[in-house]
Amino acid sequence: MRIKIKNWGPVREFEYDLSKSVIVTYGDNNIGKSYAMQVVYLLLKHLVAYARRTARFSSSSYYFLKDVEKGQALEVQMVVNFAMNKEIQIEDISEKLEDICAGKLMQRLLPEMIDSLSNTFGTYETMVEQDPTIEVTIDNKLKCMLLFRQEKIELQLDRKPTRLRKSLSEFHKSRNGKEQLDIYVYQNHVNVPVELVVQEIASMQREFSIEILRWVKNVYFLPASRSGIYAGMSSFGPILAQLSQNRPYIKGTIQIPSISEPISDYYMMLSEIRGDMQGHFPEYAEEIEKKFVLYILELRGVKRTCSSKEIQGKFETVINRFMQEEFGHIFLKDSFKYKEVFLYLVTTSYQRAVQLGKFEEYQALRARLNAKDSLANDSTLTTKPYKFRGKYYFIRREVPPNPLIRAIH
Known part of the structure; x- marks a missing residue:
């Protein structure tokens, strides 16, 4: 999986290759290293959450038929237009299906992503004027482009073509061959082909989610950079105060001040720590306070002798x-x-x-x-x-x- 971000704050272009076991990001101060990592973290966080929700559904199409029932019926209109057009006997609808999938992805993923970016970067409204984009590619199987200025998602999936095909018999439903999937349409009988189209869209969405989860199952943010530590430490006092309370274990999440979402996620995961039921938690908290060490490292590669x-x-x-x-x-x-x-x-x-x-x-x-x-x-x-x-x-x-x-x- 490769992630390429463009025009995000100080970052003109940056690419992550997640096939590498370790990725080291380095450079001068204030060039956008932490900025880039936070953008990538938020993307992966929401992609994984979306993929987990969608991958739970089989290709039975129930999830997407709900959209059809609500009147969001691009699928219906596409089949009806084909049935009414007497001049066309076969139509490749692969790109249209990708557009519909991208639209559903946009409805469920993009608003959450924009909210997170706005919470993390106070200048999001200004940033979006730079036409920021994120491109996700997985081998030759998937390409997803997020366009934030247009609030749009473009999607390409490596799948065999899907075609609508006129039929002379209402008993012809579909034929899933090696080269393409044919969905038959008999006169103005569109209910069955619409359901088959919706099933195909559900299958495409599920394949997208499975590909994402094949590469990323969990994502965590560790504020280990200097800028991350400085931002996170301003909220560390309340965390220690909570840990130091004399109670056998933490019953709920720790409430922390309003900070950027990646660092907030980091501390909220810490707040899920549970002590045992034997009443030793105060001792653990005391040991943490005694042994906590802060390291501030200033790394420099100097090839000449320093005075x-x-x-x-x-x-x-x-x-x-x-x-x-x-x-x-x-x-x-x-x-x-x-x-x-x-x-x-x-x-x-x-x-x-x-x-x-x-x-x-x-x-x-x-x-x-x-x-x-x-x-x-x-x-x-x-x-x-x-x-x-x-x-x-x-x-x-x-x-x-x-x-x-x-x-x-």
Whole structure:
């Protein structure tokens, strides 16, 4: 499955290939990385929800006959027009069926998608003027284009042609051959062919849903990027307050402030955690509060040698500008209590230690690196204090703990 988005906020064009086991999105600040991921998340969220609803129905057409009964009868009109046209004996209706399927998809998917985008991006009305689109393709089987400015969906399915065909006998219903499906129409008797057309549309919708679920069964949003963490932390205080209440288990979902939908989904899934019935939940909450660690990483690929002054400037930018000026309303809040703050500089050799997967190897390499730590010889770098919340901190002369393998220890 490939997802291509165009003209979304700062993103001119971006493509995800979900056949890859891991996708890494990287780039400069403020180019739309988090923006793109939130758009893709919301798309997959609503596609999966729609597919699950639709895939439950068989091709018996009951679900879609309800539309016909309500007067949404494009299927009826198509068959009636064919029956009344004496000049046409055979008509390929494959594209018309795709258009009808796209219309039903638009009615059920697009409004929910637009609501989510509006809740997440406050500038949706302005964004839509850029003519944003999303294209979903699955091999050569399916292509779905969402056009948000026109509020329209275009759909192409790789299926054998479906044809309406005049019949000389009312006993001819349909013939499902290898090359095409023929639905017979006898004079003005349209009830049976209409039902067969509706069944075919239901089958197409179900195949669409099955293809989606074949690629994506569940989708979760983890606010792990810097922008995601900053947005999510503003709601983390109420979450911890709820977890800290003295009750044996959570009976309902946690109510959180109004935040963007992907981050709200993340916290709402956390709120579904259930404790056991033995009354240990307060102890669990206390352990969470004691051991919760926030990592702020600033990744840079530098091919040249950096001076001590340049490194100090980077630390000052993160601590002073990001943590105390731009996002001081989060990091300087009294409700967030810090037991300790650690500053690390991870160079290439140090990175080797952090990336090891076995604790014994990590421990051995960490000891060797600390023994010949070049930072120990740079007093200008390691003795400069950095002030944060009334305390002074220094760059530590050691390999930082690896959160990924700490649990192994």
